[in-house]
Amino acid sequence: MSYNTFGREFRVTTWGESHGPALGATVDGTPPGIPLDEAFIQQFLDRRRPGTSKHTTQRREADAVRILSGTFEGRSTGTPIQLMIENTDQRSKDYGEIAQAFRPGHADITYHQKYGLRDYRGGGRSSARETAARVAAGGVAQAVLAQLLPDLRITGYMVQMGVKHLDRARFNAADINENPFFLPDSVAAAEWGDYLDAIRRDQNSVGAVIEVLIEGCPPGLGAPVYAKLDTDLAAAMMSINAVKGVEIGEGMAAATLTGVDNADEIRMGPNGPEYLSNHAGGILGGISTGQDITVRFSVKPTSSITTPRRSITQKGQEIDLITKGRHDPCVGIRAVPVAEAMAACVILDHLLMDRAQTGGVRGHIG
Numbered sequence: 536m537s538y539n540t541f542g543r544e545f546r547v548t549t550w551g552e553s554h555g556p557a558l559g560a561t562v563d564g565t566p567p568g569i570p571l572d573e574a575f576i577q578q579f580l581d582r583r584r585p586g587t588s589k590h591t592t593q594r595r596e597a598d599a600v601r602i603l604s605g606t607f608e609g610r611s612t613g614t615p616i617q618l619m620i621e622n623t624d625q626r627s628k629d630y631g632e633i634a635q636a637f638r639p640g641h642a643d644i645t646y647h648q649k650y651g652l653r654d655y656r657g658g659g660r661s662s663a664r665e666t667a668a669r670v671a672a673g674g675v676a677q678a679v680l681a682q683l684l685p686d687l688r689i690t691g692y693m694v695q696m697g698v699k700h701l702d703r704a705r706f707n708a709a710d711i712n713e714n715p716f717f718l719p720d721s722v723a724a725a726e727w728g729d730y731l732d733a734i735r736r737d738q739n740s741v742g743a744v745i746e747v748l749i750e751g752c753p754p755g756l757g758a759p760v761y762a763k764l765d766t767d768l769a770a771a772m773m774s775i776n777a778v779k780g781v782e783i784g785e786g787m788a789a790a791t792l793t794g795v796d797n798a799d800e801i802r803m804g805p806n807g808p809e810y811l812s813n814h815a816g817g818i819l820g821g822i823s824t825g826q827d828i829t830v831r832f833s834v835k836p837t838s839s840i841t842t843p844r845r846s847i848t849q850k851g852q853e854i855d856l857i858t859k860g861r862h863d864p865c866v867g868i869r870a871v872p873v874a875e876a877m878a879a880c881v882i883l884d885h886l887l888m889d890r891a892q893t894g895g896v897r898g899h900i901g
Contacts, residue, residue, distance in 0.1 A: 541770075541771065541774070541880070542564070542880060542881075542884045543762075543884055543888055544564050544884055544887035544888050544891065545562075545563075545564040545565070545676065545679075545880060545883045545884040545887055546562070546563045546564050547560055547561070547562050547563075547669070547672040547880060548560060548561045548563075549665060549668040549669060549672070550668070551620075551622075551665070551668065552654050552656070552659040552660055552662070552664075552665075553622070553654075553656060553658055553659060553660075553662030553664035553665070554622065554654070554656035554659075555622060556621065556622060557619050557620060557621045557622060558619075558620055558622065558664065558665065558667060558668050559600075559617065559618045559619040559620055559668050559671065560617075560618045560668040560669070560671055560672040561615055561616070561617055561618075562605070562615065562616040562617075562618065562672050562675050563615045563616075564884075564887065565605065565611045565613065565616055565675055565679060566611065566613060566679060566683075566887075567610070567611055567612055567613030568610050568611065568613075569610060569611040569678050569679050569682055570609060570610055570678065570682075571602075571606055571609070571610065571611050571616075571675065571678045572602070572606070572609050573599075573600055573601065573602055575674060575677075575678055576600050576602075576618070576671055576674030576675065576678075577598075577599070577600055577674075578674070579670050579671070579673060579674040579677065579872060579875075579876065580598045580599075580600055580620070580667060580670050580671060580674070581598070582670075582712075582871075582872040583598070583666065583667060583670045583869050583872040583873060584597075584598045597623065598620055598667055599620065599621070600618055600619070600620050600671050600674075601618070601619045601620075601621075602616065602617070602618060603617040603618070603619055604616060604617040605617060611675075611678075611679075616675055618668070618671045618672065618675075620667050620668065620671060622664075633655055633856070633858065634655050635848050635849050635850070636846060636847070636848045636849070636854060636856055637846050637847060637848070637849075637856075638838055638839060638844075638846065638856060638858050639838065639844045639845070639846050639856070640835070640836075640838030640844075641658065641661070641838040641839065642658065642661035643655065643658070643661075646659070646661060647849065661776065662776070663776045663777070663863070663866055663869070665776065666775065666776060666869075666870075666873040669775075669873055669876050669877060669880075670872055670873055670876045672876065672880060673872075673873075673875065673876020673877065673879045673880055674876070676876070676879035676880045676882075676883045677689075677876075677879050679883055680879060680882065680883055680886075683883075683886060684751065684752070684753070684882075684886065686750075686751035687749070687750070687751040687752060687882065688748075688749070688750040688751055689747065689748075689749050689750075689875050689878050689879055689882070690708065690711065690747070690748045690750070690875070691717065691745060691746070691747045691748075691871040691872065691874045691875040691878075692708075692711045692717045692718065692719050692745070692746055692748075692871060693716050693717050693718050693743055693744070693745055693746075693867065693868065693871060694744050694745070694746045694831070695743060695744035696716065696727055696730070696731065696741060696742075696743045696865055696867065697730065697734070697741035697742065697743075697865075698730075699723070699726070699727050699730055701718065701719065701720060701723070702720060702723065705720045705722065705723070706719045706720065707719050707720060707721070710724070715728070715868065716728075716868055717868065717871040731864055731865055734864055734865075735864040737842075738840055738841040738842040739836075739840055739842060739864075740836040740837035740838075740839075740840050740862070740863070740864050740865060740866075741836050741864065741865050742833060742834050742835050742836045742865070742867060743833070743834045743865055743866075743867025743868070743870070744831060744832070744833050744834070744867070745831065745832055745834065745867060745870055745871055745874055746829065746830070746831045747772075747829070747830045747831075747874045747875060747878050748827055748828070748829055749817070749827065749828035749829075749830070749878055749882065750827050752817065752823050752825070752827075752828055752882060753823065753825060754822070754823050754824055754825035754897065755822060755823060755889060755893070755897055756822065756823040756882065756885040756886060756889055757818065757820075757821045757822040757823055757885055758821065758822070758885075758888065758889075758892070759820055759821050759822070760821070762821070762885075762888070763818075763820075763821025763822075764818050764821055764822060764823055764828075764881070764885055765783045765816070765818045765821060766821060767881050767884070767885065768781075768783065768828070768830050768878065768881050769781040769783065769830075771877040771878070771880065771881050772830060772832045772874060772877060773832070774877070775832070775834075775870055775873050775874065775877065776866070777834045777835050777837070777838075777866050777867075777870070778832050778833065778834055778835075778870070779833050779834070779835050780832060780833040781830065781831070781832045782816075782830070782831045782832070783815075783816040783818060783828075783829070783830055784813065784814055784815045784816020784817070784818070784829055785797065785814045785815075785816065786816075786831060789814065792814070796814075797814050798814075799811065799812045799813060799814055799815055799819075799826075800812065803900075803901055807825075807900055807901065808825075808900055810824065810826055813826045813827060813829075816828060816829045816830070817829065830874075830878065832874070834865075834866060834867035834870050836865075836866075837862050837863050837864065837865070837866045838858075839858040839862040840858060840862070841857050841858065841859070842857070843855040843856065843857050844856055844857075844858075
């Protein structure tokens with residue numbers, strides 16, 4: 536098994552490499568009759584596209600998606616949807632010097648240890664370029680969710696870059712798409728830009744923390760014990776390149792709370808149960824509560840930097856390695872639309888699973 540597929544009812548298989556002719560995704564499980572065309576999917580890819588600011592890799596890719604199957608006259612047919620994105624700006628010669636060497640912090644060495652060979656041109660499947668296929672698939676998921684859960688909203692944004700933290704008192708969702716960092720604070724964006732410029736001039740990189748807010752998710756999605764909604768959301772985020780940690784709700788901070796502080800008390804409202812807090816992040820026992828779902832994850836600094844790093848070659852020789860090429864000084868920036876896409880795929884997958892098992896029936900309260 537090569538494990539290039541995720542999801543149960545809404546299944547996505549990604550394919551292709553960073554410097555191959557194309558990459559893409561095969562999406563299976565889309566209900567028929569969903570309005571879907573390339574322009575709808577393209578809006579999500581444009582947010583992830585490289586070269587859109589000086590703060591991301593300067594690789595120039597249009598990331599133009601093509602739908603090769605699964606739609607007819609602008610609607611899904613219920614058959615597999617094949618999505619393709621051509622690579623047009625590869626510079627494989629940049630990677631010639633690492634053909635026989637391993638970049639520290641990169642998957643080069645583990646790919647070689649596992650498979651005995653690797654595509655060293657940009658990292659092959661381990662490249663962040665692979666996430667373009669996920670975003671395209673996420674666009675399909677968003678199209679379905681727009682029909683089945685029209686009140687659902689999935690919003691990703693950056694809350695930390697290196698030592699810079701979001702001041703939540705100044706949180707403004709309207710600012711998220713008005714700066715290159717998906718930062719909900721336009722005032723701080725300029726300061727963060729100066730900070731990242733200094734990092735880049737120092738031939739270095741920096742990590743980030745991304746938060747995803749899922750609003751309008753109905754209660755009842757998720758299944759104990761091995762298909763918990765938070766389990767699958769965490770796995771989806773952890774599968775994104777360079778992610779090293781995931782939290783739901785209070786996450787690690789829950790360890791500092793007492794039971795009195797942490798338990799989300801409940802009262803009866805006019806439309807059903809109302810929670811007085813949301814430390815659980817919208818999920819209890821692996822099942823959505825109907826509250827906002829909050830997911831956070833950390834992204835490590837980009838491993839490919841031009842500062843010399845100690846490493847070894849495939850023959851075991853010790854070397855000092857400089858990684859050439861065009862790389863993100865903070866790969867966490869473009870992880871935001873990827874996270875939104877993965878969240879959309881998971882929520883849709885669980886919605887379809889729930890409909891198959893319960894038909895949408897819910898226990899009555901009040």
